[in-house]
Amino acid sequence: MTLSYDADEDRVLFACEVEPDGKLLMQCTRRLLNNLVPYLIRAQLNHAEGPHGVSSYCGEDRTPPKLDERVPVIPDGSTESLLVTSVDFSSTANHIVLAWKDKDEVSRASLVLTFQSLPSWLNALQQCYVTGSWSTEVWAGAFLQEKFESEDQPFTVH
Incomplete structure (x- = not known):
């Protein structure tokens, strides 16, 4: 999967390979990503606090491991x-x-991120925010203080 920012559409683009031998270009709005990012960061922090002890990502100047x-x-x-x-x-x-998922709520592609690869993926996404001059407040700790419901259960972000 390749992440990039599209200035014409003001969206983050996810270009991915799909079976069989195809490509899919997924466009995500700032609103959707602003709703998703805190859950990803929270999941990374929760994993770091667990028995695995993986270093956390919190949007600081830490260099995440490379993908x-x-x-x-x-x-x-x-x-x-x-x-x-x-x-x-x-x-x-x-x-x-x-x-x-698309507008018809059909799952079009899935991305599996290990907790070791999540910090690098978040870093790449944050770079798209910077490129698009989007507010990076969503990466700040204030958003991470909230207790998210259903943390251990699957859920949908809109």
Whole structure:
């Protein structure tokens, strides 16, 4: 999956490879991502506080571990594009699963992030915020103080 910011649409783009041999370009609005990011950070912090002791991500100047370097996914003229309207969020002891859904509430792609790769993924997403001149308040600790309901249960972010 390749993350980028689209200045024309004012959206973050997620270009991904899908089976069989296809590509999908998912567009996410600032509103949706502002609702999703605190859950991702909270999940990372909860995991760090648990028995695994993985270093946490809190938007500071810490350098997160690198994601596996792969060839970027570059959309072409045949790449299907969709606006993501909701994300199903679920987690296990080792990873988070994000199921990206369209306006018809159909899951179009899933992303599995291990807790070791989550900080780098969040860092890449935060760079999209900076590139788009979006407010980065969502990354601040004030949003993380809230107690989220259903932390251990799957839920949908709109």
